[in-house]
Amino acid sequence: MPSTDTHSPDAPSRPAARGPVVNDFSIQVATANGSGSQSSNTVLLRAIFQMGVPVSGKNLFPSNIAGLPTWYTVRASKDGFIARKKEIDVLVAMNPETAREDVLALGPGAVVVYDAPLALSEVRQDLVFYPVPFDRIVEPLTSDPKLRRLLRNMAYVGVLARLLAIDMGEVEAAIGKQFAKKAKARELNVAAARAGFGHAAAIEKKDPFTVRRMDATRGKIIVDGNSACAIGAMFAGVTVVTWYPITPSSSLVESLAGYLRRYRVGPDGKATYAVVQAEDELAAVGMAIGAGWAGARAMTATAGPGISLMSEFAGLGYYAEIPAVIFDVQRVGPSTGLPTRTAQGDVLSTAFLSHGDTQHVLLFPGTVEECFTMAIDAFDLAERLQTPVFVLTDLDLGMNVWMADPFPYPARPLDRGKVLSKADLERLGGFARYRDVDGDGIGWRTLPGTDHPRAAYFTRGTGHDETSAYSESPAVFERNMERLARKLETARSLVPAPEAHGTGKARVGILAYGSSHPAVVEARVQLERERGLETDYLRVRGYPFAREVHAFVERHERVYVVEQNRDAQLAALLQLDLAPELAPRLRRIAHVHGLPLDARSVTDEILTLEAR
Amino acid sequence: MPSTDTHSPDAPSRPAARGPVVNDFSIQVATANGSGSQSSNTVLLRAIFQMGVPVSGKNLFPSNIAGLPTWYTVRASKDGFIARKKEIDVLVAMNPETAREDVLALGPGAVVVYDAPLALSEVRQDLVFYPVPFDRIVEPLTSDPKLRRLLRNMAYVGVLARLLAIDMGEVEAAIGKQFAKKAKARELNVAAARAGFGHAAAIEKKDPFTVRRMDATRGKIIVDGNSACAIGAMFAGVTVVTWYPITPSSSLVESLAGYLRRYRVGPDGKATYAVVQAEDELAAVGMAIGAGWAGARAMTATAGPGISLMSEFAGLGYYAEIPAVIFDVQRVGPSTGLPTRTAQGDVLSTAFLSHGDTQHVLLFPGTVEECFTMAIDAFDLAERLQTPVFVLTDLDLGMNVWMADPFPYPARPLDRGKVLSKADLERLGGFARYRDVDGDGIGWRTLPGTDHPRAAYFTRGTGHDETSAYSESPAVFERNMERLARKLETARSLVPAPEAHGTGKARVGILAYGSSHPAVVEARVQLERERGLETDYLRVRGYPFAREVHAFVERHERVYVVEQNRDAQLAALLQLDLAPELAPRLRRIAHVHGLPLDARSVTDEILTLEAR
Amino acid sequence: MAASAPPRVNRIGLPILEYRGGKTTLCAGCGHNAISERILEAFFDLGIPPERVAKLSGIGCSSKSPAYFMGRSHAFNAVHGRMPSVATGAALANRTLVPLGVSGDGDTASIGIGQFVHLVRRNLPMIYVIEDNGVYGLTKGQFSATADVGSRLKTGTVNELPPIDTCALAIQLGATFVGRSFSGDKKQLSAMLKAAIAHRGTSVLDVVSPCVTFNDHEGSTKSYAYMKDHDAPLQELSFVPSYEDISVEYDPGTTTDVTMHDGSHLRLRKLEAGYDPSDRARAVARLMETARTGEVLTGVLFVDPDAPSFVETLGMVDAPLATLPEDRVRPPRAALDEIVEALR
Amino acid sequence: MAASAPPRVNRIGLPILEYRGGKTTLCAGCGHNAISERILEAFFDLGIPPERVAKLSGIGCSSKSPAYFMGRSHAFNAVHGRMPSVATGAALANRTLVPLGVSGDGDTASIGIGQFVHLVRRNLPMIYVIEDNGVYGLTKGQFSATADVGSRLKTGTVNELPPIDTCALAIQLGATFVGRSFSGDKKQLSAMLKAAIAHRGTSVLDVVSPCVTFNDHEGSTKSYAYMKDHDAPLQELSFVPSYEDISVEYDPGTTTDVTMHDGSHLRLRKLEAGYDPSDRARAVARLMETARTGEVLTGVLFVDPDAPSFVETLGMVDAPLATLPEDRVRPPRAALDEIVEALR
Ligand SMILES: Cc1ncc(C[n+]2csc(CCOP(=O)(O)OP(=O)(O)O)c2C)c(N)n1
Ligand SMILES: Cc1ncc(C[n+]2csc(CCOP(=O)(O)OP(=O)(O)O)c2C)c(N)n1
Numbered sequence A, B: 001m002p003s004t005d006t007h008s009p010d011a012p013s014r015p016a017a018r019g020p021v022v023n024d025f026s027i028q029v030a031t032a033n034g035s036g037s038q039s040s041n042t043v044l045l046r047a048i049f050q051m052g053v054p055v056s057g058k059n060l061f062p063s064n065i066a067g068l069p070t071w072y073t074v075r076a077s078k079d080g081f082i083a084r085k086k087e088i089d090v091l092v093a094m095n096p097e098t099a100r101e102d103v104l105a106l107g108p109g110a111v112v113v114y115d116a117p118l119a120l121s122e123v124r125q126d127l128v129f130y131p132v133p134f135d136r137i138v139e140p141l142t143s144d145p146k147l148r149r150l151l152r153n154m155a156y157v158g159v160l161a162r163l164l165a166i167d168m169g170e171v172e173a174a175i176g177k178q179f180a181k182k183a184k185a186r187e188l189n190v191a192a193a194r195a196g197f198g199h200a201a202a203i204e205k206k207d208p209f210t211v212r213r214m215d216a217t218r219g220k221i222i223v224d225g226n227s228a229c230a231i232g233a234m235f236a237g238v239t240v241v242t243w244y245p246i247t248p249s250s251s252l253v254e255s256l257a258g259y260l261r262r263y264r265v266g267p268d269g270k271a272t273y274a275v276v277q278a279e280d281e282l283a284a285v286g287m288a289i290g291a292g293w294a295g296a297r298a299m300t301a302t303a304g305p306g307i308s309l310m311s312e313f314a315g316l317g318y319y320a321e322i323p324a325v326i327f328d329v330q331r332v333g334p335s336t337g338l339p340t341r342t343a344q345g346d347v348l349s350t351a352f353l354s355h356g357d358t359q360h361v362l363l364f365p366g367t368v369e370e371c372f373t374m375a376i377d378a379f380d381l382a383e384r385l386q387t388p389v390f391v392l393t394d395l396d397l398g399m400n401v402w403m404a405d406p407f408p409y410p411a412r413p414l415d416r417g418k419v420l421s422k423a424d425l426e427r428l429g430g431f432a433r434y435r436d437v438d439g440d441g442i443g444w445r446t447l448p449g450t451d452h453p454r455a456a457y458f459t460r461g462t463g464h465d466e467t468s469a470y471s472e473s474p475a476v477f478e479r480n481m482e483r484l485a486r487k488l489e490t491a492r493s494l495v496p497a498p499e500a501h502g503t504g505k506a507r508v509g510i511l512a513y514g515s516s517h518p519a520v521v522e523a524r525v526q527l528e529r530e531r532g533l534e535t536d537y538l539r540v541r542g543y544p545f546a547r548e549v550h551a552f553v554e555r556h557e558r559v560y561v562v563e564q565n566r567d568a569q570l571a572a573l574l575q576l577d578l579a580p581e582l583a584p585r586l587r588r589i590a591h592v593h594g595l596p597l598d599a600r601s602v603t604d605e606i607l608t609l610e611a612r
Numbered sequence C, D: 001m002a003a004s005a006p007p008r009v010n011r012i013g014l015p016i017l018e019y020r021g022g023k024t025t026l027c028a029g030c031g032h033n034a035i036s037e038r039i040l041e042a043f044f045d046l047g048i049p050p051e052r053v054a055k056l057s058g059i060g061c062s063s064k065s066p067a068y069f070m071g072r073s074h075a076f077n078a079v080h081g082r083m084p085s086v087a088t089g090a091a092l093a094n095r096t097l098v099p100l101g102v103s104g105d106g107d108t109a110s111i112g113i114g115q116f117v118h119l120v121r122r123n124l125p126m127i128y129v130i131e132d133n134g135v136y137g138l139t140k141g142q143f144s145a146t147a148d149v150g151s152r153l154k155t156g157t158v159n160e161l162p163p164i165d166t167c168a169l170a171i172q173l174g175a176t177f178v179g180r181s182f183s184g185d186k187k188q189l190s191a192m193l194k195a196a197i198a199h200r201g202t203s204v205l206d207v208v209s210p211c212v213t214f215n216d217h218e219g220s221t222k223s224y225a226y227m228k229d230h231d232a233p234l235q236e237l238s239f240v241p242s243y244e245d246i247s248v249e250y251d252p253g254t255t256t257d258v259t260m261h262d263g264s265h266l267r268l269r270k271l272e273a274g275y276d277p278s279d280r281a282r283a284v285a286r287l288m289e290t291a292r293t294g295e296v297l298t299g300v301l302f303v304d305p306d307a308p309s310f311v312e313t314l315g316m317v318d319a320p321l322a323t324l325p326e327d328r329v330r331p332p333r334a335a336l337d338e339i340v341e342a343l344r
């Protein structure tokens, strides 16, 4: 089963089964995709959430539409840890194809709830087995075999509710929310859950895992990162959205389109936006660049292969200085790679995307809240800096659901950047598009359609002088390139500042970004609790790096850079940016296998390296 | 005028005009492009070459077809220096548009041969002026005004021959070679040269510059890098050539097509190759990848914008492990940039071309001889390593003509890499495409069409196991990626080893690559002669870097990395590859303005940095 | 009226000088220069403020030409073959602009055919001019995808691949205004450009525009000489702008009067009896015949003046999206509250 | 004969098992699975060694399908929309291969239309199958560029852009073999595939192949139900391989016999009187009409069996370039001497 298919030498540790284990375990449900288990798992997750217990969910699905194995992990954590937990405590084995393998992968003491016919109890002696005759349980509920297959999934939720003391009221509430608009389905599913719950009454509890109400989720919401980016983009006032479907970014635009239809269509039925499904990613980014040039807040969303296809236009955007926002919901590369698995592998190639001396601004949201806020930041930055801005999230952050605080309504008005109006031009008499009048490397632009005889300029990807006139002059070219470099320097102070954790006094530092955040948070506690190793932690949120990032490295003897790729890509960018003397302090913890990062792996590797 | 339009503070130094300056000066001819001056300049260059004097030529032309200013520089150097010389000693001013500017850009004591009507002698007092009535000179030769415009250009060759003591016999021989197949044109041009020569008899020589026979070019050839690459590719046994026209790479394929027609078509009129002009660069590289997969020696040639468009396929080639050779004749980027000017700006983005953890093998020819030999190496490496290999030349190396030793006939047979034949399969019974049986990270492949039931495998850009079966297993994915990294390690020892210059005892090292070579060679002499600064020099010829590159940095206190881009791209790759402790030794000399690198700029900058 | 000499200033009081651009750097005699003239004249004649026009192009000699006319219009010289996507973005960002695309046969039919096809399907409101010389001028004369079978380069190389007829292709794909002309045909090209400006959706104009340097020789099918012999005009065109009343009489028997969406009139006096520019299938069939006959059909090949354009299909507001005030693009606090509530 | 049940082993002594591939991971009932069956049967029936076949595909459910048939053939599942270029390289590297391209409507008509257009122009010797379901299956059902106007997704979204008729497009561009079929029409599809295998140049087969998960509902024009009602076969097809003598009689009045370049025979018993698959212009016109009528014309839409393929145009040697011995690809020392001499 994938989540332990990574070579972790040591068997996962687990508290000896003395006394109950409350609100601190993980449940993994193994089914086949397209079998409708998704809603059951959401109900399970919500029910625990509604009991005030911090919870997180990870969907491990295959790159196909129906029939292949898929795993969903729900983690309850009284301490509020929401990273993937490497060890599975409770397995729900519904998929004959993987059941044995899944069971063999468990650590001793784990619990297995399984479809009785699978007869798994012989496989191992060191586990707690609960066979459940799901077919029999759902049989009375309907005669439709297709429906029965679906209801089996809700039945295991009922069984788990009984076994883990999850409040059935919350389960039914969650079902109600899930099937809000489908009364019939709601009834049937409630019945199925109850049937499972009823059946499980007869089961003798032999494991320590249990859920108990607490008050750690009040007021929180549950949302996936793609939806959060979508909501952010809408409140950023996005007007032109172009895309080409690709996992895992499709749901970002599809959710955005839904919100726009609801909140950005006037009473006259007219839209204050355009959403265009392009013919491919070259066209999608080309449209975004064209729209940004003409003054729209334009965006596109894609994943690795799309980013590669956008290379030429990315260079044009950089050199002709055109605002555009590009969401890269990263998946495992190279090439098509593992389209439904998560990674942080596009960092380096995106920073230098396109030939010649091209460099880009990158943002790294680490939470769903930041997916919302940084979507807004991205549009402001793109127009302020007049350059494409890449928002790098990933499949884990983007497609899995996360607990979050409600999104704050934007405090700042939109920053539309340096744009000269007709009035400005009348005052100034004219302008030079690429003249660095403010010393920040950023010129002033006009929008096509500005009604002034001096408003026009000729945008080009060829060499140009300050007035954007064609030029092959070596000196003119070099000056312009130096200004562009200056502009990237300006960006350092404008991208979201890094977030510091810890006392600042530790000798060991950890540096991470994006969806690695929850694992690092938990790993720091493990290091402290288990080995008394104090660490400081800086979460990088943007590139080019803010000065604080340099300062953090200066203040620590060793800095572990944790990321989800093979080539330690952020560490590479950092090494190129740091004073060379600091480079030796960096230590790389970089792996990619497609599974969300877990704390244990980080902890173990840091300890190994510390031991050196 | 471009060649001094770069901000060089100090006026160029020149020997005081006491006594003759023999075989050590530069001539710059300023005309408009499309005016046919190209052949005159070639004749001028050849005539000096035939007199045994080391010579080099640089063409600075605009990105248009006809009518814009263009400059051609011929440098004669008894010491064999062939880099661009920053100072112009003799200007031939034929272009009214730039004449004044060109004259103002000269250093004191320079010579100006100019079209009399331009009346330039008033512009400055500190130069030697030779007005020449070109129209009058050519008038008797023909009545056709179009022809006259062309002949004016050959007339200045005659004038220069007289002024600089270039042997008219050699001039006429060169004209004969130039117009080998056009008797009429030959006659007219000889007449024009003679007319100029005759007219100049009346000119009183007031400058020190002169050419004198020596014996430094015997047996040498004159060739441009693109032709050299083409010849190399043909002798590498290239079979599938795909391309999309783009300056400055077009002439590589056009010259290759010519050679192939001549030497690779059988008596039956059938070709042992295919040349395809694709619809764009995505298609060109896709065809090369498809052909490489099917066993052909496949190549494409392009420049920056094409490289960007090839990103997605480059990642597929890396991950599916397909041989292909991609020539990148670099020009000034970002974006369309300066299409007719030279740069080394694609190094970093090509090394990491494509999303995910992708890395590529790069070769850096530094001379036209190496354009020939490395073209051959590239095909061997691509098949040996089963990966795309990028040959990075540039406009200066590729489109300008250079003296060279005759190309050696390849000593080694073709290395077709690890391919299993039908017989092998019968012996082995089967194979696993991506199994690292030899420990070098390189598996064995079969070619489509191999007549054995176990020959087939399924090539894909998605996750795969050793048998190339589809896999989403985290462990399988990670193992495969580690093997790919191992393969790149293997490449270190297979790419052309760096070339060491100097005693190896100096404290200061210089590291450079590609067309920067001649400037560095000359700069080292300047540093030694003028300031007694001894340097060692290592010319890097491939990436991933050979161990010797690391060793060179270890052996020197300071290492100047000289390159023609803004972002010090090779230095960046080096910094990422070196032991971090060595990083502080690197000092970057990186500039891009589109003109070929000159020694003086390198010397001056090294001295400035040494002074720090 | 198209034919009559332009007045010293046009209806918005601008002299033609205000419609000119930088000095051309193209070869003397290049067809592209003539097309630039026709374009700026058309906008001048119709009295369209240059500020309302957005010039878009790819890469090539043709794509450079926007620098040489209408310097008072914004312009975007983008990347090779991908101008349609840039134009799409610009047109959506500000629907009040008049997007004018200038491309070449290589830029459109070779590298750009994919984006061209999808542009046409969307019926984006824009004028798309293909300056068609059958070669890549800027890279020194290789064949493009519009080169005819058997046409020969100076080097002797002969083209053996069937050409892409961008007009037949566009009509087949559902284009709503398609015309072909010749850089040397002042009257026809002017009228066609004006009708294109008046058209509601995408206007595809393929204009044969000889490359005097690389493709104007004997053996070329895109030379001035070849066009002299093979230009087969389907109609005699005239254009009556919406603001002029339709004074001139015409005979419905010999002349078709097309009322454009903006109320202007395009008048086609039939030269080829039976050619019906409103019949897609037959227009395509007729064009395909010319592959055999070698004639170059010019004129308005197809027109459907009222098909909704992409901005209508998308149901966009009338005001430019680019400059909508914050309160129209950022929903109120209540909206966020509602969204958040749904996520609890 | 296509129709008759396949023998236990074929003429080269292989059981059909040797033509099978891995277990499909596509949805049960997906049209693509049926097409996979027809493809492997065709190669089995014709007794073509699987080793001679190269399977090429892009990205999509359809493009995955080559993994599910003919496991003894090399395969290359490349990148999205660019398979034609990969196929071109492979076909040139080894002209003795039988390149079989499997693509989807998104892979071909949306992202891939540019490469498709140029592939067709070159008449590369290959079979190009478009498994056409009008949606992007693998990304969960968005419209592709072949979706018909007015067709509706489960979500209610309606397509408003005109579809690309890949067949009409191909014929118009000069394709030499173009057919349309339906994954559910065993007999027609089998015969068509065999003729395609026998064809000299590019064979474009657009096969309507319903996506049961995302586009098989009421309101879809690519559903099983829709095809049942709208499938309008132009002919009844049969194929007589070159190695079988033409036993079966036929009536020239009602049946056209096309002799393929390899000597095999494609027999078309007319179902639509007057349809002539050798008339390009009219074939395109007829297909364009269906935009109004909604009928889906299936059968052999156009065929020109003797047009030279790209390898002939290029004048390549008969042996595979990939495996030419060194002495045929590396010219002798004398050649280098001659070249060098010319550079002195
Ligand atoms: C991606 C890319 N590939 C290649 C080129 C080189 N290039 C510049 S213009 C051109 C062809 C232009 O031909 P066409 O569009 O017909 O314009 P023309 O010069 O004939 O007017 C090419 C291939 C480029 N600029 N960008
Ligand atoms: C460059 C790139 N963009 C997007 C994708 C995501 N993607 C995978 S398959 C697909 C569409 C497949 O549609 P189609 O070709 O019709 O195949 P089907 O699944 O319908 O059989 C897309 C957009 C990708 N793999 N690569």
Ligand code: SF4
Pocket (backbone or CB within 6 Å): B065, C025, C026, C027, C029, C030, C031, C032, C061, C062, C133, C137, C138, C210, C211, C212, C213, C214
């Ligand atoms: S090369 Fe040809 S297309 Fe380019 S400017 Fe000259 S004539 Fe025009």
Ligand code: SF4
Pocket (backbone or CB within 6 Å): A065, D025, D026, D027, D029, D030, D031, D032, D061, D062, D133, D137, D138, D210, D211, D212, D213, D214
């Ligand atoms: S999603 Fe559609 S196309 Fe893909 S396998 Fe399922 S039915 Fe076939």
Ligand SMILES: [Mg+2]
Pocket (backbone or CB within 6 Å): C060, C104, C105, C106, C131, C132, C133, C134, C135, C136, C137, C144
């Ligand atoms: Mg052209």
Ligand SMILES: [Mg+2]
Pocket (backbone or CB within 6 Å): D060, D104, D105, D106, D131, D132, D133, D134, D135, D136, D137, D144
């Ligand atoms: Mg599809």
